[in-house]
Each structure stands twice: as C-alpha cells, then as structure tokens.
Amino acid sequence: MSNIVILGSGMGGFGAAYRLHAEGIAPVMYDRNGHHGGHTSSFRYNSGFLFDLGPHISFTKDTRIQDLFADSVDQQFETKPLNLNNYWRGHWPLHPVQLHLNGLPEDLVVKVISDFVEERQAPDRPVKNYADWLLSSFGRTFAELFPMQYTRKYHLTTADNMSTDWLGPRIYRPSLEEVIRGAISATAPNMHYITQFRYPTDGGFVSYLKKFVPLGNLKLNHELVSIDPRAQQLNFSNGHVDHYDALVSSVPLPDLIRMIQGAPQDVVDASRRLACSTCVIVNVGVNREDLSPCHLSYFYDDDICFTRLSFPHMLSPHNVPPGTGSIQAEVYFSDKYKPLTGSPQEWIEPVIKDLHRCGLLRDDDRILFSNALLLRYANIIFDLDRAAALKTVHGYLDDLGIAYCGRYGDWGYMWTDESFKSGENAAQRALERLVQSQVR
Numbered sequence: 001m002s003n004i005v006i007l008g009s010g011m012g013g014f015g016a017a018y019r020l021h022a023e024g025i026a027p028v029m030y031d032r033n034g035h036h037g038g039h040t041s042s043f044r045y046n047s048g049f050l051f052d053l054g055p056h057i058s059f060t061k062d063t064r065i066q067d068l069f070a071d072s073v074d075q076q077f078e079t080k081p082l083n084l085n086n087y088w089r090g091h092w093p094l095h096p097v098q099l100h101l102n103g104l105p106e107d108l109v110v111k112v113i114s115d116f117v118e119e120r121q122a123p124d125r126p127v128k129n130y131a132d133w134l135l136s137s138f139g140r141t142f143a144e145l146f147p148m149q150y151t152r153k154y155h156l157t158t159a160d161n162m163s164t165d166w167l168g169p170r171i172y173r174p175s176l177e178e179v180i181r182g183a184i185s186a187t188a189p190n191m192h193y194i195t196q197f198r199y200p201t202d203g204g205f206v207s208y209l210k211k212f213v214p215l216g217n218l219k220l221n222h223e224l225v226s227i228d229p230r231a232q233q234l235n236f237s238n239g240h241v242d243h244y245d246a247l248v249s250s251v252p253l254p255d256l257i258r259m260i261q262g263a264p265q266d267v268v269d270a271s272r273r274l275a276c277s278t279c280v281i282v283n284v285g286v287n288r289e290d291l292s293p294c295h296l297s298y299f300y301d302d303d304i305c306f307t308r309l310s311f312p313h314m315l316s317p318h319n320v321p322p323g324t325g326s327i328q329a330e331v332y333f334s335d336k337y338k339p340l341t342g343s344p345q346e347w348i349e350p351v352i353k354d355l356h357r358c359g360l361l362r363d364d365d366r367i368l369f370s371n372a373l374l375l376r377y378a379n380i381i382f383d384l385d386r387a388a389a390l391k392t393v394h395g396y397l398d399d400l401g402i403a404y405c406g407r408y409g410d411w412g413y414m415w416t417d418e419s420f421k422s423g424e425n426a427a428q429r430a431l432e433r434l435v436q437s438q439v440r
C-alpha cells in the first residue's frame, strides 16, 4: 500500500481526501491545529455566540458541490437572498455603489456621471493594471473615491500595483443607463454576482465538512516543520516522522517552501515575494438583533479601522443566544505592505469605537462577548510580482512532485468550492504520479 499524505484539513485537504476515498484510499491527513476546517473553522464560545473564522457563506453555482455540502449537513441549511451595503462618509449606499449612487451628495453624483460619460467617449485606455481597468470602467471620480480607496484597505496596496486576472465577475461594470437609473432611483436592481447563499443551520460553516472528516486518518496537533524531498520524509514539531509516496499540500506556499530542505535560493526568494493579507478578526456579541438589515457591509473611509463587517446572527439564528445579535469585523494588514504591529486584542476597542461612530452600536447597547483572532493568511494580493514569483514556486513543486492545492497552495482568490475542487485535482495528480513511478 502506498502512503498518500495530505497536509491540511480545510476545504482543499478534504477535497483531496474525497477524491482518494473514491479510489478506496484513506489518506493520512495532518493539521497543525487542534481542530479541522482551516479557514472554514467555526467556534462556539461559552457565552453561546458562534463565529466562523471570517465571514463564510456558500454561493457556489456548482450543483455537485451544492449537493455535497447539503448532504454533509443532512439538508439542514438556510437559503437566503444576500443583502449588502456600503458605508462611505456617513452614507449607506447599497451594493455595488456604482449602481446605487442615489442618496450620495448631489455634486458628487453629477461629477461621477460626467466622468463616466467622458471616459466612455474617450479612446480606449490601454489596461496595464487594475487602476487602468477601474478608470476605464468607471471614470476617475468614482474609481478614486470608491474601488481604489477600498483596494488600499482590503488589498493593502495601490490599484496600479495590481493585475486584473483575479477580477472575474467580482466587480460589476455598469452601462451608463444603469448608473443613471441607480442615481435617480433608490430601488435599482441588485447586480451583485452573488444573489443568494446557503449556510448550515447548525454548527457554523465548518458543518459543511462533517461528512468528509471520517474519509481520512486525521492527525490534529501535528505541525509540519520540515520536508526532506529526496527521502520523501515529513518531520513534525512534536517529533513525529512520516514517509510519503505521494504528497498533497494545502499549506501556504511561503511556509511550505521554507520547510523544504535544499530549496534553491531563487525559489525561496520568489516565495517571499508572494503577497497575502493578514486579517485581525474582531467578534462582538450584542444584546439586540436589529443591528443591520444586511449580511455584509463594506467600509471605505480611512478613519474607520475595519474594511468589512458581517453579522453572523443573520446567517443562522442558531449562531447566537435568542434575542441577541453578533458582528464580525475584519481589519487588514499585510507583511509585505502594512505589517501588523501589536496583538490582535488591541483592535477590540478601536473596532467597538468605530461601530459606535458609524451608528451601528448605540450608547445603550450591552456588549455580551468580544474577542479577537488572527488570520495570518487571508486574501492573496494580486500585485504585479505575483505571476512570475508563482511560476517559479509552482514549477519547483511540480519538479518535486508535491501536489499543491487550495487557496494558499494554488495562491489564488478562491472560494470554498474552488478550494475543495483544487484538492480533488491535486489528489488526481498525486495518483497519476504514483502510477507513473510504479510503472518506471
């Protein structure tokens, strides 16, 4: 029997386990954490509040994955229309703002529309980076005040230092008619690429992994610290050693490369150029539930410390004690562009202060719970270094036969369904490689 090892027990790791299970293989899975789920972990605290590790909803259009997730929770999930809004200098436009200018200052709306028209009438702008794309899509006033500003808070770099290959349907490019309609009417249609979502009724987002957990021989509290690729040996911080015939890894690439004995310097340097955001998540439980009409809110202003808020009690009522509400704030940093100094806990007070400032918390609200957690790897930053650095790193791993997967193995802007499928594909590659080596 060949030993196929999976590193990580998130969506990528379990996607790989699921693919191997179809071949009758129960892989060994290792995770450094004492729980499975990775970025899709959920935690219920003694106070009764449940928070996911960052806001997670499932909006996959892939019916196979929808069915797998639904089966994992025995069809016990919520289906809801997604409500999104934005906060900008005291205004709360609906999402996306380019379709909902109604209610913003009149002079601003006029300037946005006239810039938009001017841009559409000008010769096509060559698009060398994300800033060019934004200017050509929206005109200067809107691009600079909204998406470019949001980019600095969410991607921690400037739009002219970013590529456009991550965009897909993420940012809606409106017609002039749609912009005008949204400026005149308060009820312009929702054109977001996600219109509805599913979420497990009980246990938080991690419940979507419930039925996958038994598919692998999962060893928690096993932190990989080094790999000897020649001997095909894995060394863990607790002294455990394992040998692999095939290896699937969802470990973030910069960490993975650092652990590989004998990795060439140019590969190590390339892995250091890969940029990712780090997120401080601040969870807050409040003694009332009518906190917001929306599931997610985006914040543009520099003087508001968080970039995004979500409201877990709106996803499932079982995420909170009866009659209460919850807020999850995301405050972003990046080792490469804006390093976090100090501890995550230091952000609890500023977040609560800003929740008051933007009017979401009232003076008479009681905070029933608060904590702060660190997501060391949050969103891949598609800066202009990414493509070349990634090619070097992936090329090296391909040569070693390590099948990388998931958001931080593929190093892409991937949602849970994509990470799961990436795990399946990596397992397939590992199987093919095993067959080839046995033939040789």
Ligand SMILES: Cc1cc2nc3c(=O)[nH]c(=O)nc-3n(C[C@H](O)[C@H](O)[C@H](O)COP(=O)(O)OP(=O)(O)OC[C@H]3O[C@@H](n4cnc5c(N)ncnc54)[C@H](O)[C@@H]3O)c2cc1C
Binding pocket: 007, 008, 009, 010, 011, 012, 013, 030, 031, 032, 033, 036, 037, 038, 039, 040, 053, 054, 055, 056, 057, 058, 059, 222, 223, 224, 225, 250, 251, 252, 255, 279, 330, 375, 377, 378, 379, 405, 406, 407, 408, 409, 414, 415, 416, 417, 419
């Ligand atoms: C803030 C935020 C919000 C998101 N919202 C959504 C959403 O609403 N919907 C959606 O579909 N997707 C969402 N995503 C994306 C989603 O989280 C990812 O696509 C998915 O969880 C990635 O899974 P993964 O298995 O690739 O990585 P991970 O979940 O990170 O799994 C990797 C695993 O490897 C383990 N590991 C790392 N290093 C070691 C080591 N040295 N030794 C042993 N184990 C190790 C980790 O502990 C972890 O369990 C969001 C992501 C973020 C950051």
